[in-house]
Structure formats: C-alpha cells, structure tokens
Amino acid sequence: MVDAAIQSGTANRECMFEAFARRLPTGRRYGIVAGTGRLLELIRQFRFTTEELTWLADNAVVRTPTLDYLADYSFTGNVWGYQEGEAYFPGSPLLLVESTFAEGVILETLILSVLNYDISVASAAARMVSVSLGRPIAEMGSRRTNEHSAVAAARAAFIAGFASTSNLEAGRQWGLPTMGTAAHSFVLLHDSEEEAFQAQVDAFGAATTLLVDTYDVPAGIALAVKVAGPELGSIRIDSGDLPTVVAAARAQLDSLGAVNTKITVTSDLDEFAIAALSASPVDAFGIGTSVVTGSGEPAAGLVYKLVAHKGQGDEWISVAKTSTAKVSMGGRKSALRRVDAVGTAQEEIILLGDGPGTKFDSRGLERALLVPLITDGAVDERYVGPAGTLRARAHNASVMQELPIEAFRLGRGEAVIPTSYR
Amino acid sequence: MVDAAIQSGTANRECMFEAFARRLPTGRRYGIVAGTGRLLELIRQFRFTTEELTWLADNAVVRTPTLDYLADYSFTGNVWGYQEGEAYFPGSPLLLVESTFAEGVILETLILSVLNYDISVASAAARMVSVSLGRPIAEMGSRRTNEHSAVAAARAAFIAGFASTSNLEAGRQWGLPTMGTAAHSFVLLHDSEEEAFQAQVDAFGAATTLLVDTYDVPAGIALAVKVAGPELGSIRIDSGDLPTVVAAARAQLDSLGAVNTKITVTSDLDEFAIAALSASPVDAFGIGTSVVTGSGEPAAGLVYKLVAHKGQGDEWISVAKTSTAKVSMGGRKSALRRVDAVGTAQEEIILLGDGPGTKFDSRGLERALLVPLITDGAVDERYVGPAGTLRARAHNASVMQELPIEAFRLGRGEAVIPTSYR
Structure with missing residues (x-):
C-alpha cells in the first residue's frame, strides 16, 4: 500500500x-x-x-x-x-x-x-480479579503462550489487578512483583517427598510454599507441617476437586496447629472456577492458561x-x-x-x-x-x-x-x- | 527450584x-x-x-x-x-x-x-488446509496476535501447508513466501474508488488483487475490470455472505470477459467457513484471527x-x-x-x-x-x-x-x- x-x-x-x-x-x-x-x-x-x-x-x-x-x-x-x-x-x-x-x-x-x-x-484478568474477593492472584501462564507474549501477558494481568507474576523477565522489564513456585518435578527429583520439602525449607525457610499434591494430599500436608513446623507459610494444591480438597486441607492444617498457613490453589483456573471457590478457604490463586489466552x-x-x-x-x-x-x-x-x-x-x-x-x-x-x-x-x-x-x-x-x-x-x-x- | x-x-x-x-x-x-x-x-x-x-x-x-x-x-x-x-x-x-x-x-x-x-x-492450520481442496491459503493474522507471536504463527501455518504469509518479517527470517494486500484504507484514502484502483494498477500492473467491497461489490467489480482490463489478476472480497457474493462475483467477472480473474476471500474465515465454501468458485483464501489463535x-x-x-x-x-x-x-x-x-x-x-x-x-x-x-x-x-x-x-x-x-x-x-x- x-x-x-x-x-x-x-x-x-x-x-x-x-x-x-x-x-x-x-x-x-x-x-x-x-x-x-x-x-x-x-x-x-x-x-x-x-x-x-x-x-x-x-x-x-x-x-x-x-x-x-x-x-x-x-x-x-x-x-x-x-x-x-x-x-x-x-x-x-x-x-x-x-x-x-x-x-x-x-x-x-x-x-x-x-x-x-x-x-x-x-479484559480476562479483570473478570478474574473482580470475582476473587480481594484474594491475590498470581499470573503463572508463561508456558501457555508464545515466549514473548508471556512477558506482555504478565504486564497486562498486573494492570488489571493481578498481584504478581512468575515471569522474571516481566519483573525485570516492567518492575512487576514476582513469585516462584516448586513444581512436581522438584518433589520427584528427590528420593522422597520429605527430602524435597526439607531441601526447600532449608533453602527458603518455613515461610515457603510447599506443593503437597504429588503423591497424596493429606499425607503431603502432614509431612509439610512436620518438616516446616506450624509456621509453614503456605501449601499449594494443583489438582483435584478443589472445593472439597481445600476444605479438607484447611481443617487438617488447623488441626495440626498450622492455623496461619495459607492455601494457594492452581489448577487450570479461570474466572468461573475462582467464583466457584468464593466460599472456600482459599488464600491465593495462581492462574495460567486462561489469563494468557484471554479466557476464550x-x-x-x-x-x-x-x-x-x-x-x-x-x-x-x-x-x-x-x-x-x-x-x-x-x-x-x-x-x-x-x-x-x-x-x-x-x-x-x-x-x-x-x-x-x-x-x-x-x-x-x-x-x-x-x-x-x-x-x-x-x-x-x-x-x-x-x-x-x-x-x-x-x-x-x-x-x-x-x-x-x-x-x-x-x-x-x-x-x-x-x-x-x- | x-x-x-x-x-x-x-x-x-x-x-x-x-x-x-x-x-x-x-x-x-x-x-x-x-x-x-x-x-x-x-x-x-x-x-x-x-x-x-x-x-x-x-x-x-x-x-x-x-x-x-x-x-x-x-x-x-x-x-x-x-x-x-x-x-x-x-x-x-x-x-x-x-x-x-x-x-x-x-x-x-x-x-x-x-x-x-x-x-x-x-494444528488449526492443518485442518484448514485439509478442507481447502488444494486452493492456496495465505496467513494474514499478524494483527490478531502478539507482535512476536505473529512471526511464529506465520511459520507454523506454512509448515502445516499454508501457501504464503502477509508477515514480511516471517519471510525474511524463515524464507516463507510473502504476499501483500490493499486494505479498505487504501481505497478510502483516494478521492474515488477508481483513482485507488488506478493507483494500484499503475504500481503493480493488471495482475494485482483489487479489493472490491469498500462501497458496493458489483460496482467495485465492474470498476476493477474497467481499470485493469480482463487481465485483472484477482479480486478480493472481505465481507458479506460469501457463498452468495462469490457466486455472483464469478458470474459478473465471466460476463465481463475476466474469465481468468481469480477470487480471493478473507472475512473472519476458519476451517468451518472454508468447508462451507467448498462448492463456491473461490480460488484462494486469506485467514487471520482463527489460525493465529488456534481456532478456539x-x-x-x-x-x-x-x-x-x-x-x-x-x-x-x-x-x-x-x-x-x-x-x-x-x-x-x-x-x-x-x-x-x-x-x-x-x-x-x-x-x-x-x-x-x-x-x-x-x-x-x-x-x-x-x-x-x-x-x-x-x-x-x-x-x-x-x-x-x-x-x-x-x-x-x-x-x-x-x-x-x-x-x-x-x-x-x-x-x-x-x-x-x-
């Protein structure tokens, strides 16, 4: 032209x-x-x-x-x-x-x-924030969109109210708050779940977030509190029927004295899944695919x-x-x-x-x-x-x-x- | 980790x-x-x-x-x-x-x-190619995905059988065949549709593709053949009920002696729209949003x-x-x-x-x-x-x-x- x-x-x-x-x-x-x-x-x-x-x-x-x-x-x-x-x-x-x-x-x-x-x-992120009832949402979708889009997505989600991103380059370029997670591979790498949790607590202290659903969630929670003590910062659950699993996890944490340990959920969540957890004792969300692809x-x-x-x-x-x-x-x-x-x-x-x-x-x-x-x-x-x-x-x-x-x-x-x- | x-x-x-x-x-x-x-x-x-x-x-x-x-x-x-x-x-x-x-x-x-x-x-592109009955498809979706994704999308669509891309950077980086189009803005820029068509034919010869749906499709086709002659390479239609519009366009072109002038369609097409045009005299397709976003x-x-x-x-x-x-x-x-x-x-x-x-x-x-x-x-x-x-x-x-x-x-x-x- x-x-x-x-x-x-x-x-x-x-x-x-x-x-x-x-x-x-x-x-x-x-x-x-x-x-x-x-x-x-x-x-x-x-x-x-x-x-x-x-x-x-x-x-x-x-x-x-x-x-x-x-x-x-x-x-x-x-x-x-x-x-x-x-x-x-x-x-x-x-x-x-x-x-x-x-x-x-x-x-x-x-x-x-x-x-x-x-x-x-x-536009998708804003809908997720509006149904999150003030609970923080982390953007964790880098792997579900083009490698450059990932940085832009982290920034756009932050503008619409997300609290942080797992994309470090977005942190570096745009000054966004960043966070990290341990994946199942970290647990599987170690000879036992206990060794993996111990390694993570040794590295980051009890305030870290332990991923408890690699083998068995109740056993994982018990082990997490055993390793980190009731000062454990947070547990993360990445699978299962979340309303049920989260309610049981909260009860178990409380019974173990870990009353201040938070529960983070991440499992193909979108705005509808967040809304469905509005009455659940979830403290924080991590969102991947749905936010970086505009939720449909x-x-x-x-x-x-x-x-x-x-x-x-x-x-x-x-x-x-x-x-x-x-x-x-x-x-x-x-x-x-x-x-x-x-x-x-x-x-x-x-x-x-x-x-x-x-x-x-x-x-x-x-x-x-x-x-x-x-x-x-x-x-x-x-x-x-x-x-x-x-x-x-x-x-x-x-x-x-x-x-x-x-x-x-x-x-x-x-x-x-x-x-x-x- | x-x-x-x-x-x-x-x-x-x-x-x-x-x-x-x-x-x-x-x-x-x-x-x-x-x-x-x-x-x-x-x-x-x-x-x-x-x-x-x-x-x-x-x-x-x-x-x-x-x-x-x-x-x-x-x-x-x-x-x-x-x-x-x-x-x-x-x-x-x-x-x-x-x-x-x-x-x-x-x-x-x-x-x-x-x-x-x-x-x-x-994966989306392959489905489009398989229903195109051998008619070439151009990837034209750069504007509907992140600016870097656009280059990757052009390459992925080409691998799955698309014929060309409008993304010149993809042509430069990956050696893909490229093509260009005139948009409605080019027609609207000129004082009349005729001046726009004349400018394009002066620049690229009669073998170019003229966009005929800015004002009125039958009048646009008549004008395109008047300006370029029956050697006109192709017309492009970007709106309307395509099976109807394309059939009428083919009949009109033939009646004007432009029997070799091809018809390219581009209008939010996806694999289903291509399939719906299988019996229509379409010679080439241009696909945008649906291919670069994986068609759902x-x-x-x-x-x-x-x-x-x-x-x-x-x-x-x-x-x-x-x-x-x-x-x-x-x-x-x-x-x-x-x-x-x-x-x-x-x-x-x-x-x-x-x-x-x-x-x-x-x-x-x-x-x-x-x-x-x-x-x-x-x-x-x-x-x-x-x-x-x-x-x-x-x-x-x-x-x-x-x-x-x-x-x-x-x-x-x-x-x-x-x-x-x-």
Whole structure:
C-alpha cells in the first residue's frame, strides 16, 4: 500500500486512523485497554534496519522510492488514546493516529498486534480479579503462550489487578512483583517427598510454599507441617476437586496447629472456577492458561481504520467503508463517559466530527476519555516504562469502581453501558 | 527450584524430562508438532546476560551459587523429539530432554511456550488446509496476535501447508513466501474508488488483487475490470455472505470477459467457513484471527514433566505424580507409529522403559517417531533455519497422507488412532 501510495502521490495525505472494537467479545460486559505503554515505546523505536531494507530490495517487495522512505522512517505524528487500564465498550475510539497515510498505515499491524493481545489478557484478568474477593492472584501462564507474549501477558494481568507474576523477565522489564513456585518435578527429583520439602525449607525457610499434591494430599500436608513446623507459610494444591480438597486441607492444617498457613490453589483456573471457590478457604490463586489466552477470547477484535483524510482545501473529509457488512463510523472523534451523581458510569458518548483536542475536557458528569499520548512524534513519558505500568494499574483500579455492579456478573450479557454518537 | 536444588545437592542429578499432551484439544482428531526449529535455535542461544544476572542478584531472587551457575549456563545435554510437522496424539512423547536437573528444568518455560503456541497454530492450520481442496491459503493474522507471536504463527501455518504469509518479517527470517494486500484504507484514502484502483494498477500492473467491497461489490467489480482490463489478476472480497457474493462475483467477472480473474476471500474465515465454501468458485483464501489463535484452542496444553532420574547406582528410576488427578506416565520412552499394508496409520505405540536410542529404528510396519535433535549440546542443523522449516513442511505433507481419512472430518471426535503403551 505504501509503495502504491508513494507512486500515486497520496502517501503524504494527512490522515486520521482509529483503532476500535466493533463489539466486545461474546457475552462480555466491558473490556480493559492494555498494551499502550508497550506500544508507545515500540512506536518510538520503530525503524527499518539495513538488513530489513536489503531483504525488501532483494525480494522486490517495494521499489526504490519506498525503500528510501522506509530508510528514513520515524513516526512524527500525533496519537491520542484511552488511558491504559481504562474500560471500553463497542465503538470506543481507543487509539487515534493523526499522520500522513504512509506514517500511519505502516504502524497498523504493530498497533493491532499489541493492543489485540494485551487487551485480550487484561479484559480476562479483570473478570478474574473482580470475582476473587480481594484474594491475590498470581499470573503463572508463561508456558501457555508464545515466549514473548508471556512477558506482555504478565504486564497486562498486573494492570488489571493481578498481584504478581512468575515471569522474571516481566519483573525485570516492567518492575512487576514476582513469585516462584516448586513444581512436581522438584518433589520427584528427590528420593522422597520429605527430602524435597526439607531441601526447600532449608533453602527458603518455613515461610515457603510447599506443593503437597504429588503423591497424596493429606499425607503431603502432614509431612509439610512436620518438616516446616506450624509456621509453614503456605501449601499449594494443583489438582483435584478443589472445593472439597481445600476444605479438607484447611481443617487438617488447623488441626495440626498450622492455623496461619495459607492455601494457594492452581489448577487450570479461570474466572468461573475462582467464583466457584468464593466460599472456600482459599488464600491465593495462581492462574495460567486462561489469563494468557484471554479466557476464550484470545484476540480482542480491534480493527484499525482510516476514518478521515484532508482534502485539497485542508479540510477533514470523513471516510468509511459503506458496503453491507462490517460498516464502520467515519470521522474524527472524541469520547466522554457520562457518570451519575454517585460516580457510576451510565453512557459512552462518542462525539463525531471535531476529533480529539477540541472537545477534550471533562465537563460536569462527563469524563474525557482521550489523552494525548504522542505529540509531534514525542511520547508522553508518563505512560511508558515501569512507572507507566503502575499508573495504568492505578487508573484501572479507579475505573473498576466506576462500572455499574452488573458489569461484574460473569454470565453473558450486553455491554454494561450503551454507546451513543453525538 | 534450581536455587534449592543447588543447595540440596540434587541439581546435578541426571534427569529425563518429557513434553507431551495429556489430550488433544476438545474434539480434535490429531495435532501437528511445530516450533521445533525455533526452539532448537533458542536453546542453543540460551544464556543469562549480565543485566539479567544483576537483576536476579539485586532482587535476591536466587543466591550466589545459583548466580554463578546461571552465568555459565549453556545446554550440554541431549534432546530427542518428534520431527517438526509430525502428527501427534494423546501421550505422544513429543520432546525428551536428558540432562542434569538444573539444565533441563531451566528450559521448561521456553520449551512449553514455543511448543504450546506453535503447535496450537499448526494444528488449526492443518485442518484448514485439509478442507481447502488444494486452493492456496495465505496467513494474514499478524494483527490478531502478539507482535512476536505473529512471526511464529506465520511459520507454523506454512509448515502445516499454508501457501504464503502477509508477515514480511516471517519471510525474511524463515524464507516463507510473502504476499501483500490493499486494505479498505487504501481505497478510502483516494478521492474515488477508481483513482485507488488506478493507483494500484499503475504500481503493480493488471495482475494485482483489487479489493472490491469498500462501497458496493458489483460496482467495485465492474470498476476493477474497467481499470485493469480482463487481465485483472484477482479480486478480493472481505465481507458479506460469501457463498452468495462469490457466486455472483464469478458470474459478473465471466460476463465481463475476466474469465481468468481469480477470487480471493478473507472475512473472519476458519476451517468451518472454508468447508462451507467448498462448492463456491473461490480460488484462494486469506485467514487471520482463527489460525493465529488456534481456532478456539490457543494453547496446545503440553506439559513438561520429570519422568526419570538416575539413582545412586547410575540406574534410571521412573517417577510420576500419583495423586488422584492429572496422573502421568513416568519412565524413559520411545515411540513408533504402526501403519497398515497401504501405509495408513493405525496406532501410536509408546515403548516404556528404555528410552530413545535403544528401540529407535523403524521396523516393518512401525515407523520410528523420535529423532535426535540435540546431542551433547550440539543442534542437528538439518532442523533449524529456513531449510529446517522447508523440511518440516515436507514432512507434514507426507504425514498427512498417512492419516486415516476420518482424521479430516471437522466434527468433534476422539483421536483418530489409539495410543498404546508397551
């Protein structure tokens, strides 16, 4: 596209692109924006290397004027977006990119890849947090998603309220709290379960978490308390019918005097399994597959569309696909969330025509949703790095307070507030 | 685990780890191994950088003896596995890692991340290819998965028989055939659909593919043939009720003399949508979301378990978790696939006890499934890089011929051949 647009002279037209979701994943009541902090850094660094340009030339993918253009590429336009951690609804203009056609269209795949995956994870994670009744959830799904996705997933889950991750690289890159676990292999490596527990307690002290379901859970619990004493920090159970097993484990721990020993469960849990344990004496959860794969919705379904370009007279012209299916709403937009007097969200209001910056301020009971993320190519530093990640988590926490209580029902339903265009 | 094992003196025990799937994704008849070529290169390069070691030290994640161990880490053991592109079934020992405990357990997350994601994609892609009736499928899903996963997905889909990818980086890294498309934004950028088509034909000639569904499909087709002439290479349709729209498009193209102009469809397709188009005059498919997210099964569910370790007398001791749920089969294994006289697969045979290398050869109607991938730390070069990717694709093509015809029914069912242990 860039090659043809450079040749036809349209590559430098000023354009507005918009990333949005036509609908929420089936049955979901809200979605959570994530990936923004990663994306801003990736846009800032987006360049074509000599090796890449050589490959494009050798394979005749694009022609010389395009190669020259790509060799000098860096994003110099403007980006507005919903803050990372924000809730969103069908049609919410999540990211607006104002630039030449070539500058903006080149970022399409990067923008959608980052947002679609990270939003999928954060939207699932938020549902898990909302049914966890304040009990901490650790992200432990690295092994169930691509090796790079794993780091992004840990970050997205943390933004949506997870307490920690087992992914150390996510700890290093994004400043997330990390935790470790012993697997069954550690127990099986030793000549007996007792030797394995002793090795772990010798290494980490009685406050460690012992995995008690390798051979027999009641025997494992008895042994764990015998080795670590009643000061044992925690036991982990990774299999079985959890409500039953957990209740028995709590009774057994208490009977052994280990009244402060916590119970962590990890066993293909998702938001429904967490909800089913709401009356069980579980102290902490570890979640793997379901959070890193978006709990049944592994891609958020965001699209990236050209919604306006400038005409001959420097005026903005709204554009949109108009054939029968997959119609979208053209035009430059801004967005507000109307809340009621006690601060509960009532409506997603999308203002057509003027675009971000013109109707930008919160007004009365309408909270502005778009913030400037990149201005003339310069990234707003508040939204990137570990500090940006913490900011996103804090924003998410406040946004979750704003959602109507019906948002937290796990059953299928429509978006919890309506979207209207004005 | 490594930290505690180093402290307890068990870190250097010789171990055998095994990656396998307890079951296929719900209703699937077979799975396809993928990721091996990526994984071997990643294992070869697996080191801890100074920055990473400093972070581990600063955050007291592990202690000094472990830091020293990690600083010197490189994998020196043996790995056997199913060839990339091979079919697999519940319990198939897909990857066997023979090394010290520490060397092998450190690779657990990497191995599972790569295999779980790539197998998920290849297993979905193979189903799409099998119902495509030989019509080429392009992988176009980069925007619907993490930005790094996108490259891996393109490679996995190619191994399972996809013809090309829109991911240029996958073309560059893995030598895959690439293709490009014009999006609706390219049409909308121009002052008219005609100007957009003209720009594209000027740039790429009449053999290009014009996207005809931005405004009105019949008008778009008429315009496409008017601009490019009846030599127009292809039209693309990305929305609508495809069987109806495609039939009308074919009739219209023929009536305009564009009898050789091909029809490409792309619109949230999956294996079921492809099957529904089996009687339609579609010439090529483009698949996005469904292939890169494993068509409903985004993680293959592989686990990585310690199955044996050496005892005091250098003998191998089989080990396995034995509590009630998630039981697995301990011991060193090898594997054969029994075929009948005409070469159709009949049974997955897992040989317990001796492990790979001892009952290794194909014998009569039993084909050996495990090959050495890494020997004393040295990677077999035949399985890595672009050449390894082509080899995997060729192996997959031959394996698909071997599967019973029932494997290609899309409806839910059990694994198409039984797994037995001997």
